[in-house]
Amino acid sequence: MASTARTRDRMTVLAPEGMLGYGIPVRSMQEGLARDPDVLAVDAGSTDPGPYYLGAGVPYTSRRAVKRDLAMMLEAAHERGIPVLIGSAGGGGGRPHLEWLVEVYREICREHGYRFCTATIQAEVDKRWLKAKVAQEQVTPLDVPDALTGEAIDAATRIVAQMGDEPFQKALDLGAEVVIAGRACDASVIAALPIRAGFDRALAIHMGKILECGGAAAYPRHGSDSLLGVIDHDSFTVEPPNPEKICSVASVAAHSLYERSDPYRLALPGGAIDLHGTTFEQATPRSVRVRGTRFVPAPYTFKLEGVRRAGYRTISVAGTRDPILISQIDAYLENVRARVSDVYGTEGYRLLFHVYGRDGVMGALETAKEIRSHELGLVIEVVADDPETSAAILALSRSAALHSTYPGRKAIAGNLAFPFSPSDLKAGEAFEFIVHHLVEVADPLELFPVELIDL
């Protein structure tokens, strides 16, 4: 275990992977632990896989993989007496996601006889609280055009807020050895212990931002991997424990670009880090030292993420090889649409055609108009208010697509090749993001109850 004196000088954080459940490489974990880390910290969530997971309350990582990775971390924590911090439990970081991860955690503890002092931190937003904030004009849009309304809050299936480092610190103050938190700012999970120990907030957050993606800031950049961060009082270094990878100035600097709108500025609860004065220097052949990042305080805000159910989705996958059909694909699909609206009208459902080989990948951003493929892939999608309506409209759309005629048609037995039987696949609930706003708060702990739980 780290001595107090050493901890004051510098602190070592091991991020075993960029996402809990992506598979911690055994060798990287061993090499990382050999560096005597003061804490294991990992981010477990993102909005990246889209709105479904937050809405449906399910994880997007497999239970088996998460259990395996978490067990590796807990074994190390048990042997070494170092804390484990986990943010954005279950991916979405809502109540069911947190409960899901806590259940996995309890199972591991039961199997191994672990008795960690354990804290959980909820991050789901109470709708009445949020409506009051809207009424007080303390909610502003973030990258979306519309102000948040009471109707949107009512329509939302689930809304979470991203916590900063403060709730983690409170959990540690309460004696927690393992902290499992709902939606959290990814950098804050990793920065929490260094900030609590008195290290510079800007450096700790910047280190957290690099470590939250695990080995992504090291080259070669493939697979999920670990990253070590060592912070002292005027710099930090990052280094991959995997001996086959290195951190270079290029790999670390380039990571500042990743999934961010502005590499010079990263907004967080309570301010932003500013990279205008940041320097990256090759400290050793495998590690990079970072200096000069500044913290710019701002009114304390939480980022809100919320989704609503758009309906129930049914899809069918097909393709055509026929050049006569391909040459008039747009008109043919409009015929299919007309056939469907003849039976079901035009309201209460959405019928969408994803045409691979035309604009299936880029959609509205596609500027190439000419189709040059000898075959086209087609995904027919229907979203309606209930699963039965969705399936019924998709069934008609699929049969109309198979049998509709078009000028010059030779293949009168059928227009499409279907790879699957059944051809119609129920995709369940479809969600969409409707809340992406900032809410001003007086207290960083305002929304996030820290609870010590029994195993």
Next chain:
Amino acid sequence: MARLTIWRSEGYGGASVRAQSATNQQSLNRDRRATALRTIGDVAQFVTSKNAGPFLLTLDVVFPDEATYRTFKSLRALDRHVIAGLYGIPETDVLKIIEFDPAYAVKITMRRPLGSGALGETDVYGAQQHVPLMLHEIDWPEVR
């Protein structure tokens, strides 16, 4: 990707040389500098796209070395108008074009046509929207 090798020698090339081309053919022959049409993908190490949150798309062009990066910057080849044209979007949807010296990189951030995963989505992660930028052609100075 195939590298474009449409050489433009001076005299029937870019605007910068056209101004002097008629006057002194001899000196032009001594000056072996020329420009070639190159795609951004030809000169960059990486060209990527990805979501930056559910409502923004961010494109990163990372150059292999400082010299290439400086050359690219000096050309001023990308602005809101160019990006808007490449993606068929209004210029107001191109939010930022940022040169990031520490990574020899240029970042472009734009609004997504739809929030990630909304009905009509084609690319939830936004990871396959890089191609129009990658194939964009620029007049690249070359020493023959």
